[in-house]
Amino acid sequence: MKRKSCLMSSSISDSLSPSVSKRAKEGKANISSGLEHLWSLFPTQVFLLPPIALRHQLYSLHTDRTAVDRQVEALRESGVVRLLKLGASEEDYCLIRSQQYCDYLQSCLGEGGLGTKVTESLLKNCHDVSVTNERLTELKFSNEDISGLVSRGVLLVRDVDTGRSWWCGVPGVSPFIRSLTRGRSMLQQIIGRSRFKEMLRRDVLSKRMTVSKLPIEYHIHDLVGGDLLERVETTSGDLLRLTDATH
Known part of the structure; x- marks a missing residue:
């Protein structure tokens, strides 16, 4: 073409x-x-x-x-x-x-x-x-x-x-939207099940996303930018914590 x-x-x-x-x-x-x-x-x-x-x-x-x-x-x-x-x-x-x-x-x-x-x-x-x-x-x-x-x-x-x-709009975007929304929900559930509803970023990155074809890092940017996760700097690395908006 x-x-x-x-x-x-x-x-x-x-x-x-x-x-x-x-x-x-x-x-x-x-x-x-x-x-x-x-x-x-x-x-x-x-x-x-x-x-x-x-x-x-x-x-x-x-x-x-x-x-x-x-x-x-x-x-x-x-x-x-x-x-x-x-x-x-x-x-x-x-x-x-x-x-x-x-x-x-x-x-x-x-x-x-x-x-x-x-x-x-x-x-x-x-x-x-x-x-x-x-x-x-x-x-x-x-x-x-x-x-x-x-x-x-x-x-x-x-x-x-x-x-x-x-x-x-973007033709053919539905599979991406499905992965985005399912991965968004799953990542919130993963962090929500942890103690204090927070996890180190490196530990989150080691998780396997079974419901999404998008990389976890893409989902992290989605959740942090959408105010569903809060990123906190610590001596052990970045900490990801669920915000009040997700409760």
């Missing part, structure tokens, strides 16, 4: 304009290395998806959440990453490299027709996490096109009452 570029560059560090780059480096956090780390943990061959990082996982790597949110927005506005809804019924948002998302949609939808329309029109002109019917009409998408994108999971219903706005 001939690769069609949806953006000028897929490199986080090199793709930002001077003004956006300045905004992305404001605050104490610089999320580029954090994103690369989270993407490296994602088992692409297992789920047949591009590397996915959850937005809140970045909070496990940086304490300044305002700075993280600011940098995510800067990267999204620049077209380097896509901020996407993980699922219609999920509260989580995920981050995928824009070029990889473009390539993935092209492989799902095929070249020509709707696939080309999405990669050459929608992705190049809409960098937001959602899109309205009016905007899709402006971009020459018919009702049939929209229905096709909904059935394939590219668009998710945002406004249930009117059906006139859509979240941008």
